[in-house]
Amino acid sequence: MSIDGQSTAGPEEAGSLTAGIPGLRRAVIVGGNRIPFARAGGAYAKSANLDMLTAALDGLIARFGLQDERIGEVAAGAVLKHSRDFNLTREAVLGSALSAETPAYDLQQACATGLETVVGLANKIKLGQIDSAVAGGVDSASDAPVVVSEGLREVILDLSRAKTLPQRLQILSRLRPKDLAPLAPGTAEPRTGLSMGEHQALTTAQWKISREAQDELAYNSHRNLAAAYDSGFFDDLLTPYRGLSRDGNLRADTSLEKLATLKPVFGKNLGADATMTAGNSTPLTDGASTVLLASEAWADAHDLPKLAAVVDAEAAAVDFVHGKDGLLMAPVFAVPRLLARQGLTLADIDFFEIHEAFAATVLSTLAAWEDEEFCRTRLGLEGAFGSVDRSRLNVNGSSLAAGHPFAATGGRIVASLAKQLHAKGSATGRPARGLVSVCAAGGQGVVAILESL
């Protein structure tokens, strides 16, 4: 199999992908911690990104005994970020129980931020640059930055450069009442003016994804997440915060009938069949997540668990601006390239974590991989990429039920998947493989393979 002309290398040895490229060591996931995700305007309405990221980080430190530990590096980010938070992650480290000598940096890749921090830090561990790392992300849709108008901003900046009183008065006289109205952050793509939901509505119609299929996926997300909570799956993945001990968006008692009563919210004016509702789209959410990564030696020396290894990752982007591909379809291209590089097919994956930006995003992705024509002409494959076994998809629920604080989603998925893989691997005695796929604004996507240890 060849994708985009890349030759593909087989796995290092039968059975395990993580035996390692010569000279590189493994990067392992020790565990994770997040705070429950809250609906915007809910329990975390007054909590800032720094508060939530610090809360998630402190929970991780407590869980793994990292007080006063100098971690190799901490990387996290937020999509909706105040300019005062220019050093958000370093500030969270300084406000946490970690050693103040722990360096940190911020990263921003829209909704792929969290997963990209995992990938980047894992690579540093593999290269031997660091022995331990914390990856993470946080977002608040409640405490979002509000921006002043361009008119007011220019007046303030010009005032700061003015030297004399007449100059200042002249600059102030430019202010008009409308300049005082603040601007809230929008969700529209800068180059198209279409919101993410409107972009997905076009893709949804293009792939003919039905309302029923979307509602069913949303229903399964809530059902799976509720079952995971009931079985205690999240007991060592989550620290309660501000009175929440479960995700505020979870509706354990929802039903297909209830979901079917909701009115469409996206795609009503686009000439497409409107099928996307508040029930099968992710809500605006507040929350934070963290993941502890380490070399095997560091984990052993600290007597910490090794759940899974970060095997490989791939980023992709699509040319969505004039509609060549859907805004959220980049993972459709990234996954086949990644699996080909590792000599794998969809059948080799034990668990799929495909981020539920919208139910229709997941379903459009699956539909594209099953479409022979698309896979031949656009992915360069010989036929259809294949089908995803639905019983392996988002088995502990995903963003539709948990919510989606943009930069926090990658950490939520990686920590949960690592735990799920470790349990499966321990039970079967053979390595279990998981695939993470996260789409992002700007037509981007990041995907990664984890394997149990």
Next chain:
Amino acid sequence: MRAEHGGGMTSARPVILGEMPSLSKLYVNAAAQAARRRLLGTHDGTALPGESHEVRGVAVDVATLTAYQHLIGETASDVLPAGFIHALAFPLAMSVMNRDDFPLPLLGMIHLRNSVEQRIPVFFTDALDITARVENLRGHRAGTQVDVIAEVRRAGTAEICWLGISTYLAKGVFLPGIDKPSPAPDRAEFKVPDPTALWHLGVDTGRAYAAVSGDFNPIHLSVLSAKALGMRRSIAHGMYLASRALADVGPSRGDSFAWEVDFDAPVFLPCRVALEITTVEGSAGAWCRSDFVAWNPRSGRRHFHGSVSAL
């Protein structure tokens, strides 16, 4: 069209103006001329003025350029957007149509279509020689139409960098000796495509474009000033819409391109405008052309359509 206008040599007699005419004075003159013609009867000429108007060594204000680029969604580069050059040349176009021997009433003329060849990129540091003349007076099923030809050269050079042809309609004006063409065949009904972009145009869109283009035509400025001229609300400048579409086509258009737009229905403010951009590629996958069409997402009525193509 290209062969007809593109030679750069015309028989028009140049009238060199000392500086760019003031658009606001031209609008006032046009109003006075309209009143005069109403009192004294319409102008009865059917010939176009044979003079071209020219201003030499026009300099660009970089602050206005930056504001223009930001407003229409172009990156603030040192190259003048093709629509910005149109705005630079516009006062000259107006001054030719403001002449006493121009046979059509300037006020109330409707911009039907615009065609630009951006042959050579122009930088904001270039001093420019700009000329404008009128040509091709002809009938239209709803009145009389005319082309304004504008040419822009680097100061003191002969080669045209930018050529613009703006077609205007004097609605309801029929001049003796100019035949009304037979009605246009029914155009195929416009079928609304999937949009690739959605513009949210506020009520101040016209004022904002007036500030960067200098075109303070009252029909664009406010509901009140538009009503004074018989419009139900203010409308967006056609060249604002066309320039945004050109910006949305993006960098694939390269340094030199042809840019055409046909205006179908005015955009009343505030409103949302849906836009579709379709890329046409050549055999090797190279960019040949981008077609654009814009419509009202509520009514499905087409506002304008056109293309940007490789020169």
